[in-house]
Amino acid sequence: MRKLLASTAVALLALTAGAHAEGKLSIYHWFEYIPQELLDKFAEEYDVEVTMDTFDSNEALLASLKAGKLGSYDVAVPGDYMVKIMRDEGMLDTFEASELPNFGNIEDKWVDVEFDPGRKSSIPYQWGSTSFSVNKDVYKGKLDSLSLIFDAPAELKGKINVLDTAGETLTLASLYLGIPQCTSDRSQLKELNALVQKAKGDWASFGSDVAKDVLVSGDAAAGMIWSGFSAKARAEGANIEYVFPKEGMIVWMDNVVLLKDAPNRENALKFMNFLLDPENAAAVTNYAQYTAGVKGVGEFLKPEVANSPESNPPADQKGVFVQACPEDVQVLYDAIWTNLKK
Amino acid sequence: MAASTNLRRFPGFLTVTIICLFVLYAPLIVVAVYSFNASTSITNWGGISLAWYVDVFTGPEAPKFQQAALNSIIIAVCASIVATIVATLAAVAMTRAGRFRGKTLSFALINLPLMVPEVVTAVASLVFFSAIGFTTGLTTILIAHTVFCIPFAYLPISARMQSIPDMYEQAAMDLYATPREAFKLVLLPLMTPGVLSGFLLAFIISLDDFLITNFVKGAGIETLPTAIFGSVKQGIKPNIMAISTLMLVVSVVFVSLSWLIGRMGQEKT
Amino acid sequence: MAAGAPVGAGGTSNIYKGSGWKLLFPSWVIIGIFLLAPVLMMAVYSFLTKEFRGGVIWEFSLNAYDQFFFDRGLFGDEPPTLEWTYIGIFWRSIWQAGLATITCLLIGFPTAWFIATRKPESRSIWLFLVTIPYWVNLLIRTVSMKFLIRDTGPLNEFLLSLHVINEPLGLINTNFAVQLGLFYSYLPFMVLPIYAAVERYDFSLSEAAADLYASTWTILWLVILPVVRPGIIAGCILVFVPSLGAFLAPDLLGGAKTFMIGSLIEEQFKGNAGNWPFGAAASMILLTIVMCVLLVYARNQNKAEAR
Numbered sequence: 001m002r003k004l005l006a007s008t009a010v011a012l013l014a015l016t017a018g019a020h021a022e023g024k025l026s027i028y029h030w031f032e033y034i035p036q037e038l039l040d041k042f043a044e045e046y047d048v049e050v051t052m053d054t055f056d057s058n059e060a061l062l063a064s065l066k067a068g069k070l071g072s073y074d075v076a077v078p079g080d081y082m083v084k085i086m087r088d089e090g091m092l093d094t095f096e097a098s099e100l101p102n103f104g105n106i107e108d109k110w111v112d113v114e115f116d117p118g119r120k121s122s123i124p125y126q127w128g129s130t131s132f133s134v135n136k137d138v139y140k141g142k143l144d145s146l147s148l149i150f151d152a153p154a155e156l157k158g159k160i161n162v163l164d165t166a167g168e169t170l171t172l173a174s175l176y177l178g179i180p181q182c183t184s185d186r187s188q189l190k191e192l193n194a195l196v197q198k199a200k201g202d203w204a205s206f207g208s209d210v211a212k213d214v215l216v217s218g219d220a221a222a223g224m225i226w227s228g229f230s231a232k233a234r235a236e237g238a239n240i241e242y243v244f245p246k247e248g249m250i251v252w253m254d255n256v257v258l259l260k261d262a263p264n265r266e267n268a269l270k271f272m273n274f275l276l277d278p279e280n281a282a283a284v285t286n287y288a289q290y291t292a293g294v295k296g297v298g299e300f301l302k303p304e305v306a307n308s309p310e311s312n313p314p315a316d317q318k319g320v321f322v323q324a325c326p327e328d329v330q331v332l333y334d335a336i337w338t339n340l341k342k
Numbered sequence: 343m344a345a346s347t348n349l350r351r352f353p354g355f356l357t358v359t360i361i362c363l364f365v366l367y368a369p370l371i372v373v374a375v376y377s378f379n380a381s382t383s384i385t386n387w388g389g390i391s392l393a394w395y396v397d398v399f400t401g402p403e404a405p406k407f408q409q410a411a412l413n414s415i416i417i418a419v420c421a422s423i424v425a426t427i428v429a430t431l432a433a434v435a436m437t438r439a440g441r442f443r444g445k446t447l448s449f450a451l452i453n454l455p456l457m458v459p460e461v462v463t464a465v466a467s468l469v470f471f472s473a474i475g476f477t478t479g480l481t482t483i484l485i486a487h488t489v490f491c492i493p494f495a496y497l498p499i500s501a502r503m504q505s506i507p508d509m510y511e512q513a514a515m516d517l518y519a520t521p522r523e524a525f526k527l528v529l530l531p532l533m534t535p536g537v538l539s540g541f542l543l544a545f546i547i548s549l550d551d552f553l554i555t556n557f558v559k560g561a562g563i564e565t566l567p568t569a570i571f572g573s574v575k576q577g578i579k580p581n582i583m584a585i586s587t588l589m590l591v592v593s594v595v596f597v598s599l600s601w602l603i604g605r606m607g608q609e610k611t
Numbered sequence: 612m613a614a615g616a617p618v619g620a621g622g623t624s625n626i627y628k629g630s631g632w633k634l635l636f637p638s639w640v641i642i643g644i645f646l647l648a649p650v651l652m653m654a655v656y657s658f659l660t661k662e663f664r665g666g667v668i669w670e671f672s673l674n675a676y677d678q679f680f681f682d683r684g685l686f687g688d689e690p691p692t693l694e695w696t697y698i699g700i701f702w703r704s705i706w707q708a709g710l711a712t713i714t715c716l717l718i719g720f721p722t723a724w725f726i727a728t729r730k731p732e733s734r735s736i737w738l739f740l741v742t743i744p745y746w747v748n749l750l751i752r753t754v755s756m757k758f759l760i761r762d763t764g765p766l767n768e769f770l771l772s773l774h775v776i777n778e779p780l781g782l783i784n785t786n787f788a789v790q791l792g793l794f795y796s797y798l799p800f801m802v803l804p805i806y807a808a809v810e811r812y813d814f815s816l817s818e819a820a821a822d823l824y825a826s827t828w829t830i831l832w833l834v835i836l837p838v839v840r841p842g843i844i845a846g847c848i849l850v851f852v853p854s855l856g857a858f859l860a861p862d863l864l865g866g867a868k869t870f871m872i873g874s875l876i877e878e879q880f881k882g883n884a885g886n887w888p889f890g891a892a893a894s895m896i897l898l899t900i901v902m903c904v905l906l907v908y909a910r911n912q913n914k915a916e917a918r
Contacts, residue, residue: 026561028561028571031571031572033574035402036402037402040402051561051562052562053509053559053561053562053564053568054568054571054572056572057881057882059665059881059882059885062664062665062885063465063880063881064468064663066666067465067472067557068471068472069468069472069561072478072560072561077915124526140844146355164578164862164867166882166883167883186686189685189686200868202835204866205784205866205868206785206866206867207866209576210575210576211578212576213576216577217758217763218761219761219762219763219784221784250444255513269693313473319423327663331687332685332686333883334884334886336685337883338884342696342868342869349830350728350814352724352827352828353720353827355721357699357721358722359725359767361718362718362719362721362722362741362798363741365794365795366744367757367793369744369756369795370744371756373747373751373755373767379911382679391902392815392872428637428638428641431637431638432634432635432638432870434634435627435630435631435632435635436631436635436671438626438872439625439626439627439628439634440624440625440628440631442628442631442632445631446910448635448638448907449905449906449909450909451642451643451906452638452642454642454646454647456648456812456849456852456853457872457874457897457898457901457902458646458872458894459856459872459894460856460879461873461876461881461890462650462876463646463649464826465652465653465880465890467641467645467660469644470645470652473744485641486645486831489641489642489645489646490646491642492638492642493849493851494800496808497845497846498774498804498805498842498845499805499847501804501807501808501841501842501844501845502807502808502810502811503841504808505780505811505812505839505841511626512624512626514625514735520853521630521710530752532811533732535806535811536807538735538802539738539803539806539807541801541918542738542799542803543800545742546742546746548800549745549746549748550745550748550749552749552750554701554767559614561733567748568877570751571750574751574754578751578755579745582751583751584658586747589746589747590746591738593675593743593824594748597736597743600758605729
């Protein structure tokens with residue numbers, strides 16, 4: 001019996017090894033952020049076997065690359081500040097603009113970005129904003145301020161979900177207070193600490209992945225959320241409005257980066273070039289409901305995506321990128337966060 | 343009073359068992375029902391549809407999920423078999439070999455996988471594997487799973503063995519059985535329920551693991567938990583519910599078959 | 612209890628005396644290489660200097676332990692006082708895991724007993740019945756549980772329609788929900804070991820006790836429990852220890868408003884903090900606590916055997 005089991009196991013193991021195409025491409029991506037059809041299209045066009053692993057936060061990506069996964073992936077998709085961190089850590093390879101025929105498709109404003117000036121290691125993937133949405137059945141007042149989250153009106157008390165990441169939650173809190181990011185000013189940090197401590201009493205839960213779910217199900221009446229996620233929640237029937245706060249909101253951009261020691265550098269560049277093609281960039285946008293950083297996507301977009309209120313902020317809306325703070329300041333923010341969740 | 347009371351029954355135990363099974367199965371009923379939901383969201387009911395089952399077999403992500411399910415079952419079967427064998431040997435040592443130097447230390451070692459927080463095991467294993475130049479892949483998942491399955495198999499098995507007095511084996515050995523024969527012909531049949539319990543626990547713990555697997559797996563290799571993780575965290579999509587329901591069906595078929603085979607075996611003897 | 616240990620509990624024997632190490636060799640090889648070595652490495656990490664945003668610098672430092680035990684204020688320049696933040700997190704997790712263990716025991720023991728007293732051929736069917744739900748991933752089960760008990764979920768709607776309650780119970784994001792989640796995550800870990808021990812129970816013991824006019828519950832308490840004690844202890848270990856580090860139930864059902872040991876340590880490796888030495892130190896402290904409890908248990912057992 002045992003022998004039988006053992007031999008079946010060996011046979012099954014052999015089965016899983018499977019067939020391999022000549023070229024390979026190994027992607028490390030956010031979960032639920034690229035349509036499988038697009039990967040299949042690339043695989044077919046270039047005769048490359050594509051495999052993809054997923055991560056659930058910028059920090060998780062960094063942790064697993066640091067722990068030893070650098071060298072097994074070709075491209076990854078970190079957010080803006082994480083591109084800078086990874087670049088500083090020497091985890092990124094560089095390329096010449098000439099290696100990507102579609103380099104010129106990058107929207108002008110996204111070429112010279114502070115986290116990768118001149119785009120030496122990265123190309124834009126999608127960008128969007130982080131703010132919050134409010135259920136209009138529960139709260140009927142004016143929707144224009146972060147005070148709805150940080151100094152909640154009676155209708156929303158105890159019904160608020162906030163993102164479970166220190167970076168986003170504390171940055172929105174700083175915007176509300178009007179203090180700069182990465183400040184080392186003690187009175188400002190104390191003010192920030194006091195604000196979140198007090199506001200926590202009105203919060204029902206911390207959760208990032210569940211941000212959409214809690215709004216759709218009604219577990220939360222207001223919740224911090226990413227723009228495209230809010231659009232999806234709306235499409236699933238939540239009567240919510242995405243708020244563009246007067247204090248400002250977080251703007252972010254995810255980028256495809258070329259990783260150092262990429263086993264298939266050629267295919268990685270082919271893939272990056274492929275994603276700069278307007279039709280393909282639009283396919284991602286239609287799926288994820290954010291905004292592409294590529295010229296000429298307009299004609300390929302579904303109208304409901306192109307015209308979604310979440311992706312079209314008012315012209316004068318303020319937005320900031322989350323900053324990567326220096327170490328001595330970051331520990332203070334970490335302390336505030338731990339203090340909040342102790 | 344003694345003769346009339348059934349000593350096997352305690353008042354309320356049946357009720358507790360039923361409540362217990364109800365709590366275990368209630369969420370699964372939700373999963374099974376919503377796998378037939380025509381709408382994409384768990385919060386809206388859009389009528390009955392088989393679309394998600396079709397999607398599992400023909401959808402764009404079908405190959406990925408099928409491969410992942412296969413990987414998961416293979417790893418769970420292999421890891422839990424190896425872990426059960428290792429744990430059985432260890433349990434024999436701990437309950438049948440008298441006192442010896444390092445016994446307590448060994449007890450601690452066997453239970454170590456249980457005590458180290460998952461994320462630490464995950465990070466430490468990955469750092470360790472890359473430090474010794476071990477390429478991550480299916481093998482690394484298998485090794486990691488075997489390691490953390492061992493205490494889950496060991497504890498039920500040794501609990502069982504502690505309650506078996508050694509007089510049966512002593513008797514066998516008095517009748518000139520070798521220790522090996524006494525183990526195989528006497529002890530092993532007696533401890534079967536413990537071995538079965540241990541194997542089942544090891545199996546489900548391996549089938550469920552996400553965190554450690556996600557760290558030690560090679561690029562592009564998926565198990566079911568890593569493949570569905572993203573779509574579940576954002577609110578379960580119906581195709582995931584269909585896959586889960588299919589897994590349940592597979593397990594029920596598997597169990598019924600083994601039961602039937604067991605019965606046929608019994609009838610022959 | 613050991614003094615009164617009846618027949619059947621005399622677990623240890625010397626039949627294979629001398630082969631202890633031979634039989635333990637596979638365990639030592641597998642766990643020793645693939646877990647003990649990495650864990651020792653983590654123990655070393657806990658005494659190193661943290662590298663900003665994850666990783667370590669190879670310089671000796673006690674900062675991680677200092678951070679755990681001493682509070683120097685938000686800005687780190689006040690005189691050190693005992694730090695309650697992390698001790699509080701540990702205490703909360705231990706308390707929660709203990710409660711979950713008791714719940715699992717109270718429900719798991721009757722269930723295991725019920726299964727063990729079925730006809731021999733149907734016992735394994737019942738066992739499978741308890742484990743079949745675990746073929747569905749824990750994450751999915753937890754999310755479905757959340758769906759069931761949320762304010763707009765089926766449970767509340769059912770009770771509302773029966774007019775048992777007038778407004779939703781508000782179970783979600785409470786400790787009760789976390790307990791339910793933990794119970795649901797770990798129940799078979801209690802049932803199976805107890806079943807394995809109860810299955811061998813010799814009912815002539817109960818008969819003897821009943822002949823001596825012991826009541827049903829006295830028999831359970833004084834005769835049955837001591838005999839099946841190894842199974843109960845194994846079950847408690849298997850529920851308590853994993854519950855300590857659990858983070859799915861607290862995060863999804865409890866709303867993640869406070870750190871638990873599991874989420875605190877995870878935050879150090881996968882979160883913003885990126886403080887590996889501190890995560891390693893917290894793990895080593897947890898490991899030490901659990902290991903002490905387990906070794907005290909093992910020592911008592913050895914003593915009981917020696918008698």
